[in-house]
Amino acid sequence: MADFHAVIPAGGAGTRLWPLSRASRPKFLLDLTGSGRSLLQQTWDRLSELVPADHVHVVTGPAHAPLIQDQLPDLSNLYIEPAPRDSMPAIGLAAAIIDHREPGSILGSFAADQTIEDDAAFTAAVREAVAVADDGTICTLGVTPRGPSTAFGYIEAGPQLEVSGAPTARAVSRFVEKPDAATATDYVERGSYFWNAGMFVTRTDILMGHLRRLHPELHDGLQRIGQSWDTESRDATLSTVWPELAKIAIDHAIAEPVSLEGGISVVPGDFGWDDIGDFAALSHLPDSPDAVWIDSSGLAIADDGTAIAVVGIPNAIVVRTADALLVTTLDNAQRVKEVPAELRRRHREDLV
Amino acid sequence: MADFHAVIPAGGAGTRLWPLSRASRPKFLLDLTGSGRSLLQQTWDRLSELVPADHVHVVTGPAHAPLIQDQLPDLSNLYIEPAPRDSMPAIGLAAAIIDHREPGSILGSFAADQTIEDDAAFTAAVREAVAVADDGTICTLGVTPRGPSTAFGYIEAGPQLEVSGAPTARAVSRFVEKPDAATATDYVERGSYFWNAGMFVTRTDILMGHLRRLHPELHDGLQRIGQSWDTESRDATLSTVWPELAKIAIDHAIAEPVSLEGGISVVPGDFGWDDIGDFAALSHLPDSPDAVWIDSSGLAIADDGTAIAVVGIPNAIVVRTADALLVTTLDNAQRVKEVPAELRRRHREDLV
Numbered sequence: 001m002a003d004f005h006a007v008i009p010a011g012g013a014g015t016r017l018w019p020l021s022r023a024s025r026p027k028f029l030l031d032l033t034g035s036g037r038s039l040l041q042q043t044w045d046r047l048s049e050l051v052p053a054d055h056v057h058v059v060t061g062p063a064h065a066p067l068i069q070d071q072l073p074d075l076s077n078l079y080i081e082p083a084p085r086d087s088m089p090a091i092g093l094a095a096a097i098i099d100h101r102e103p104g105s106i107l108g109s110f111a112a113d114q115t116i117e118d119d120a121a122f123t124a125a126v127r128e129a130v131a132v133a134d135d136g137t138i139c140t141l142g143v144t145p146r147g148p149s150t151a152f153g154y155i156e157a158g159p160q161l162e163v164s165g166a167p168t169a170r171a172v173s174r175f176v177e178k179p180d181a182a183t184a185t186d187y188v189e190r191g192s193y194f195w196n197a198g199m200f201v202t203r204t205d206i207l208m209g210h211l212r213r214l215h216p217e218l219h220d221g222l223q224r225i226g227q228s229w230d231t232e233s234r235d236a237t238l239s240t241v242w243p244e245l246a247k248i249a250i251d252h253a254i255a256e257p258v259s260l261e262g263g264i265s266v267v268p269g270d271f272g273w274d275d276i277g278d279f280a281a282l283s284h285l286p287d288s289p290d291a292v293w294i295d296s297s298g299l300a301i302a303d304d305g306t307a308i309a310v311v312g313i314p315n316a317i318v319v320r321t322a323d324a325l326l327v328t329t330l331d332n333a334q335r336v337k338e339v340p341a342e343l344r345r346r347h348r349e350d351l352v
Numbered sequence: 353m354a355d356f357h358a359v360i361p362a363g364g365a366g367t368r369l370w371p372l373s374r375a376s377r378p379k380f381l382l383d384l385t386g387s388g389r390s391l392l393q394q395t396w397d398r399l400s401e402l403v404p405a406d407h408v409h410v411v412t413g414p415a416h417a418p419l420i421q422d423q424l425p426d427l428s429n430l431y432i433e434p435a436p437r438d439s440m441p442a443i444g445l446a447a448a449i450i451d452h453r454e455p456g457s458i459l460g461s462f463a464a465d466q467t468i469e470d471d472a473a474f475t476a477a478v479r480e481a482v483a484v485a486d487d488g489t490i491c492t493l494g495v496t497p498r499g500p501s502t503a504f505g506y507i508e509a510g511p512q513l514e515v516s517g518a519p520t521a522r523a524v525s526r527f528v529e530k531p532d533a534a535t536a537t538d539y540v541e542r543g544s545y546f547w548n549a550g551m552f553v554t555r556t557d558i559l560m561g562h563l564r565r566l567h568p569e570l571h572d573g574l575q576r577i578g579q580s581w582d583t584e585s586r587d588a589t590l591s592t593v594w595p596e597l598a599k600i601a602i603d604h605a606i607a608e609p610v611s612l613e614g615g616i617s618v619v620p621g622d623f624g625w626d627d628i629g630d631f632a633a634l635s636h637l638p639d640s641p642d643a644v645w646i647d648s649s650g651l652a653i654a655d656d657g658t659a660i661a662v663v664g665i666p667n668a669i670v671v672r673t674a675d676a677l678l679v680t681t682l683d684n685a686q687r688v689k690e691v692p693a694e695l696r697r698r699h700r701e702d703l704v
Contacts, residue, residue, distance in 0.1 A: 019661075292694050294687060307676045307703050309370075309691040312684030313665070320677055324659045325670065327679050332664030335646060339661040342644050351659050 003105050004130055004201075006047040007094040009087055010040060010060040010068060010112035015337040016278040019324035020303070023352050028112035029067055032276055039276065040112045044072050047110065049123050057098065058112070059090045082242045088253040089245045092211060092218065096226025099204035106133050108201040109250075117272025125269035129201035131165035137265040138202040138210075138258060140172065142194025144270035148184035151277055151334075153177050153196040153251075156187075157266050172264040175256055194266060197273050200255070210254050210263070218253070221245050278333035279317045298330065324351055355457050356482055358399040359446040361439055362392060362412040362420060362464035367689040368630040371676035372653070375704050380464035381419055384628055391628065392464045396424050399462065401475050409450065410464070411442045434594045440605040441597045444563060444570065448578025451556035458485050460553040461602075469624025477621035481553035483517035489617040490554040490562075490610060492524065494546025496622035500536035503629055503686075505529050505548040505603075508539075509618050524616040527608055546618060549625050552607070562606050562615070570605075573597050630685035631669045650682065676703055 014027030021027045028040040037045065040058075047056055057077040060068055065080050079093055091109050098105050108126060116122045125141055132139040142155045158171035175196060179187060187193035211219040221241045228237035258264050274281050283299045291300040292309040298316035300308040310316045315330040328336060340352045366379030373379040380392040389397065392410075399408055409429040412420055417432050431445055443461050450457050460478060468474045477493055484491040494507045510523035527548060531539060539545035563571040573593045580589035610616050626633050635651045643652040644661040650668035652660040662668045667682040680688060692704045 019659075290700075292691050292698075294690050294694065295684070302677065306674075307371075307695070307700065309676070309678050309694075311678070311680035311687050311691065313679060313681065316679060318677065318679050320672070322658075324661070325654065325672055325677070326661050326663070327665060327668060327670050328663035329665065332647070335663050338646050339644055339663065342646065342661075343659070346644075348642075348659065 001050065001127070001130060003102070004051055005055045005057060005094075005098050005102075005105050005107050006051050007091055007098075007107055007109045008040070008043055008047075008056065008058045008112045009090045009109065010058050010064065011084065011087075011090065012111075012113060013340075014113065015340045016334060017276070018336055018340045019321045019326055019351070020301070020319060023349075024063065025067075026064065026113075027276065029064070029071065032282060033115060038071055039115065040068065041071050042115065043110055043112050044075070046116060046119055046122060049119065050108075050126055057094045059094050082238055084247075085242070085245050086247045086249050088215075088248045088250045089218065089222065089242075091250055092207075092222040093225060095204045095207050096222040097229045099208055100223075100226040101230070103205065105204045106130055106201060107204050107207065108199070110199050111197075111275070113276065114197065115272075115274045115276055118270075121269055121271035122273075125267050125271065126201065128166040128169060128267045132161065132163050132169045132265050132267060133201040133203055133206070135161075135163050136203070136206060137161075137171075137263055138200055138206065138254070139169065139265045139267060140255070141197055141199040141201075142266040142268045143197045143273045144268055145188045145193065145195055148181060148188045149195065150178055150181055150184050152275070154179065154184075154187050154193045155196045155266050157192045157194060157268065161265055166267060169265050169267050171262060172259050172266050174259055175251065194268050195273070197275070198251075207254070210258055214257055215246065215248070215253055217244075218246050218248070278336060279319065279328075280330050280333040283315075283317070283330055353402065353479070353482060355454070356403055357407045357409060357446075357450050357454075357457050357459050358403050359443055359450075359459055359461045360392070360395055360399075360408065360410045360464045361442045361461065362410050362416065363436065363439075363442065364463075364465060365692075366465065367692045368686060369628070370688055370692045371673045371678055371703070372655070372671060375701075376415065377419075378416065378465075379628065381416065381423065384634060385467060390423055391467065392420065393423055394467065395462060395464050396427070398468060398471055398474060401471065402460075402478055409446045411446050434590055436599075437594070437597050438599045438601050440567075440600045440602045441570065441574065441594075443602055444559075444574045445577060447556045447559050448574040449581045451560055452575075452578040453582070455557065457556045458482055458553060459556050459559065460551070462551050463549075463627070465628065466549065467624075467626045467628055471623075473621055473623035474625075477619050477623065478553065480518040480521060480619045484513065484515050484521045484617045484619060485553040485555055485558070487513075487515050488555070488558060489513075489523075489615055490552055490558065490606070491521065491617045491619055492607070493549055493551040493553075494618040494620045495549045495625045496620055497540045497545065497547055500533060500540045501547065502530055502533055502536050504627075506531065506536075506539050506545045507548050507618050509544045509546060509620065513617055518619060521617050521619050523614060524611050524618050526611055527603065546620050547625070549627070550603075559606070562610055566609055567598065567600070567605055569596075570598050570600070630688060631671065631680075632682050632685040635667075635669070635682055 014021035031038050053074045059079045129139040154176045156173040158173040161169040228234050290307040294311045296310040296313045300318045302320040317328045319326040343351045366373035405426045411431045481491040506528045508525040510525040513521040580586050642659040646663045648662040648665045652670045654672040669680045671678040695703045
């Protein structure tokens, strides 16, 4: 594991978690689980079991960099994208820097805003994935489905792989988008489908090789930035090259095409993963102790400890902040993103 | 109308309007209709059309007296009950004081926490009621029902009375308690039933005469207090007599028994009366301008102007104050009183 580096792309607005999540205070900076640590800090803590602090790399935008550095005082590798370019340039930036500094490294990418209940099972899966990646494939972590969710994409696993140190690794047959309910039920019954948590492990040279082949301009731009990063020309190179980079997600840029070539593997894991996509994901948390539920149930959050009373609304979601208030139900949790959209239309960017 | 005095009993918690209405800040002190005037001030304004300021008398408890005097700077007759004894001693206190100061007066009693849309129609009805009361009956104001409400008691009107200056006055056959829906529908169809708004007009000597006959001890206690009120012995008399007074509502003490003797009359009126019993009564008010309704409708009040968003809840009621938050629906508006009751059980008197 000495060659292993962890990359944390820290982006995403979390608009379905409004009003807790804001443009200036996104989901990954929040302590949504009441643990005392933000989702980003929990990600850091989890990866600290696997890598030393100087092998953790965070990629983010200029607006959030100061808060990230505050939350992670031991972080030494914080990379600031001049403008958002989606996940491929973000992860590719870290890959190019690491590949230039330490050729032969292995990189794992882990989103900043997810939760994992069983850290030991997670760590074991990552160790297997590192062994598989060392063998030359891009190895995803496939989450054992806990139900026929329609909120996630799925990974269809193929035959077992024979890799030393990775007894559960399998080839990936294909990635599939979020399914409908009937398809999701079918997937879960088959047992060979896993939730795509967007986490993967790869050798940096393998990733850069796929990029060179599939997206040569993006590859060349990232290489130029990677070579200049630790030199005086970093800012000049960034400011000329970055704006020209294609805006593309790593799923479309690499994962899907390479899966068709047999170049993607998967290590399944049942480690209690969640992406906290909306308030329904938090509804198992204990209620606010001051809440009064009369013929009601659900989730009541007041970030100032205010007393909340709900009368006659089952599965209610009530979230109160100093400047805003959301009231909805579990069934409507996904639609919460419409609120910040509407507020933007009303030119209330102060509330978004 | 020179002999006419208006009495405003200012009591009642308004627990169905929590968290706006509190023990320390009851319904009648609140500007619930967005008019810029509290319900008490609106009552004062309305009565100012009928009587001079020194003919208005307010009866309340010690806790609310300072706020009432603040809201009504021109009020000269503020009577403080040492402890709550229900409506008969409250109104009887004012009646005894007025009867002692100005024998032959006519008194009208008007609750502090009701709304009236058509002041001219109200004023006309009161003028008729004063004419009827002068003739020796206790004259109630009967509100023309705007629907088969089960939230109010009803007054059944009997034959027309022949009183000069009161062309619409009728005898009262009986008072009936809040009916069920079928009975209420029947009442409204019959046309001879009116909502009991608890407003009545009577000669003070007639009221005190009924009291002497039906509740002699209460009568004697109130008389002693009335005689001492404008003397040095007021406080001594109050502190010895008041605690001994029976706790009884004027409906049971006077209105019901005297109606059986034919001593109650009614002047019907269609003046847009409401008692603002719960938030459903406010649901016609314009929404908070900052509120975002997504597949939702209802009432959103934030007393600090905070943005409120409601997603997927029709007929929602959302009321936010600095220290508390209520979420319910129109159908559950009557049940809101269960919230302060539960908070008392939890020893959260600070929120009640």
